[in-house]
Amino acid sequence: MNEWVEVLFTYDEIEAEIVKDLLEAEHIQVIVKSSKISPYPVSIGSMGEIRLMIRNEELEKAKEVLSAMEQGKEKSDP
Secondary structure, eight states, rough: OOOEEEEEEEOHHHHHHHHHHHHHTOOOEEEEEEOOOOOOOOOOOGGGGGEEEEGGOOOOOOOOHHHHHHHHHHHHHO
């Protein structure tokens, strides 16, 4: 089965890039679906949505990567 599932929904381009890079570093293929219009810094409603999609069979591995990322953030927060 080659179904794609959403692993992240955000309005933050930097967050999307960081998560995409982390997943790709673990050899997880990522598709970025963005509604942003690049010459305009607009992120109103659905015009600013960014969705990261991965293959369904890689979902558990992706969850582990994202969980480790979240734990790392919590440890570094003052």
